[in-house]
Amino acid sequence: MENRPNRTCCLEELRRRIARFEMPRASGPPPVTSGCLPLDQFLPEKGFRRGTLIEWLSAGEGTGACTLALLTARQVCQNGGVLVVMDRRRDFCPPAAIRFGIRPEQCVVVRAESAADNDWAMDQVLRSPAVATVLAWPEKIDGRTFRRWQLAVEQGGGLGLLLRPATARGDPSWADVRLLVEPRRSAARSHTRLLRMIFLRCRGGTDGHCVDVELDDETYRVYPVAGRDQHVAQGASPRSG
Amino acid sequence: MPRAPRPEAVDRLLEHCGRFSPILGREPTDPQSLLLDITGLAHLFDGEPALAGEMVSDFRRLGMNIRLALADTIGAAWAAAKYAFVPSAFPLPARLSSPKSPSPFVLLPPGQSPAFLRPLPTEALRLPEETVRLLAELGIFRIGQLEALPRDELLSRFGPLLAGRMDQAFGRLDEPVRACPLPPHFAVDWSAEHPISRREMIEAAVEHLVGRTAALLAAGNRGALQLECRLECLPSQAAQQTIRLSIGLFRPTAAAAHLFQLAQLQLERLRIPAPVTGVRVQATLTAPLEPRRQAVLFDFGDEGASVPLRQLAALVERLSSRLGPGAVLGVRLRPEAQPELSWHYDPLLERGQRRRGRQAEAPADLPPRPLRLLPRPIVLAVTQLCGASVSANSAAATAAPPIIYGPPLWFHFAGQQHHVAQVWGPERIETGWWRGRPVGRDYFRVETIAGRRFWLFRRLRDEKWFLQGMFE
DSSP states (O other): OOOOOOHHHHHHHHHHHHHHHHSOOTTSOOOBOOSOHHHHTTSTTSSBOSSEEEEEEESSSSSSHHHHHHHHHHHHHTTSOEEEEEOTTSOBOHHHHHHHTOOGGGEEEEOOSSHHHHHHHHHHHHHOTTEEEEEEOOSOOOHHHHHHHHHHHHHHOOEEEEEEEGGGGGSOOOOSEEEEEEEEOOOTTOSEEEEEEEEEEETTSOTTEEEEEEEETTTOOEEEOTTOOEEOSSOOOOOOO | OOOOOOHHHHHHHHHHGGGTOSEEEEOTTOTTOEEEEOTTTGGGGTSHHHHHHHHHHHHHHTTOOOOEEEOSSHHHHHHHHHHSSSOOSSOOOTTSOOTTSSOSEEEOOTTOHHHHHTTSBGGGGOOOHHHHHHHHHTTOOBHHHHHHSOHHHHHHHHOHHHHHHHHHHHTSSOOOOOBOOOOOOOEEEEEEEEEEOOHHHHHHHHHHHHHHHHHHHHHTTEEEEEEEEEEEEOOOSSSOSEEEEEEEEEEEEOOHHHHHHHHHHHHTTOOOOSOEEEEEEEEEEEEEOOGGGGGSSOOOTTTTTTSOHHHHHHHHHHHHHHHOGGGEEEEEEOOOSSGGGSEEEEEHHHHHHHTOOOOOOOOSOOOOOOSEEEEEEEEOEEEEEOSSOOOTTOHHHHHSOOOSSOSEEEEEETTEEEEEEEEEEEEEEEEOGGGTOOEEEEEEEEEETTSOEEEEEEETTTTEEEEEEEOO
16 A cells, blocks of 8 residues: 655645745845844845845834834945835834934935825836835735836845735735734833744745844844744745735 | 125026017126117017016016116116116106006107106216215216216216216117127927817827927037926816926936926826917926036945936936925935924935035934834823833933923823833923924833833923824
8 A cells, every 4th residue: 555645744845846936046136134133044045135025014003113124224225225215104204214324315205195106106116226225114005016016126126125014914915025023022121122023924935933033222233032933833924916 | 785686596587588689688787787678679569668568577477576667778778777766856757657656667768868867866877986976076966967067077087987878878879788698598389280189199299399309408418407398278267278397307318208208207197178289398497418417416425336326316307207306305314303303305306406515424323213203293191100110221311300200101092002111211302492482392212011112202381291203
């Protein structure tokens, strides 16, 4: 009687094959560090690939997701290029970004009136090779627009950092990496804040990883929280499109 | 005391007057005066009064009141523009305009200039102050008195200038308008034989005219910084007759395809209310086509020299063209303590066109600020206050006086109740007294038990609590 292959082994093999298909071509530009070493360790290329979209999901305000995204933006802008902020809500505070290390002349703020104009401007900005990184807060993105942005950012070669509500977790995504950021209560009398990042999707990598980091409010340095790295089985969002 | 006009502003007005006369000049002794030679042109405007009226109305549309005088000679016209409008002790002929008269200009009929000039003061001859003073010491105050003196005596005592000015004013010595070279005009017009309403045809007309304007610019080695496109529509009661599109550019360009692409971004969103009878495309602001201008907007110094500025400029132009110049902004920090006033946005297009210098370096010691700062702080419904619960690790806490009431223990925001677990602060900001609206606030960074961080302040005036930012 023929041995039935172990179900776990089979799934693992399939996962490896899918990861191979999803791996980008080796001739692409070098990846850029996320500015957060503990996060880099779980990325297949030890950094974000240029020409891709990264999603940061968080529930509610004050969660620290934008701070983590700006760490990446700072790294990308160090080599020149501008940071474009799609500030449709009109509440972005440039001095905070400048304190982060983004120079004022590197910061371009786009304030579109309507959602349609914002989507169009986003497409243009992602498509431009002069833009190093884009920071945006899109609430709802339809599949076609998302795909268009992905193609645009591939053409431009920058990095699109999308900050979205956690309710978008179930939506299809064209981002390379989708992270859920959850704040944790920090230790008493500490300047650092505790943040947990959960890999909901990672192209070429494994979903479900959970990374706990400490972020220093004064220096913006990130430290790993020892012994906290975990793997959560559920939580990966299906890719469609 | 009236402020002297900037020479470039006068130049622009002079250029504007080009629609009334091809020979335009400036009076060398008076930088506020413009001279127009209208010889043989009045019939084009249905006579001199109509021409003068049209000029006055035209300047009023620009928001300016002018003193306008038409006369046989430059000297008489200048004297009339200067002295016929001000109440003076010098009796003027009754038929001439005065401040009491509704007519906003002075028109001296042919041959009437000498009679007009005689009662005027000697200053009306465009003489140096020293000569006027000398004449006054001799008891000569009016031009009529000067006219009565023998010419040889004037020449021997005052030199050729005084006699020359007299001769010029009275028309005995020819004085032409010295034409100023005007900047080249980059505009093309097109009139439709029949009004057109099909959008493709209108776009084709605009494309053609933009191409011709670009060719004119390229021939003059100049590029457009501002392009205006005017569509003249058939008169209709419900809609305006002229539609204007304004295209701003960061770097001067004479590339027809790029200019039309920017125009098209606006055209495709435009509702054309009536058939179009004519199109005019004009480069209203131009600059030399210099490669160095491309580095004005984003001066990164040596570190960012690899930034593809050409692409960046093209992006800014595209975004500004569709979203409006006010939607694509650059950041400048301001030395203001009040958080919402501590920076300033300015349109990137204007920054490029004004050719401002390099930005100052950002200060190294910026205080911590949230990434989201609400332009209008939200009043918080506070349920309970911490009692003197200031975190010991705050540097400000040691310097500040003891706080009677700490930040809220609980507060409501966005439909949720937040329980404060940690507090940093206060950071006291007292400023704005010179604006007439003094601001006194104690800011606290707070962390909730869920790990979220907010920026709250207590208004010192009435002890009310507000939420102003989120540490996203």
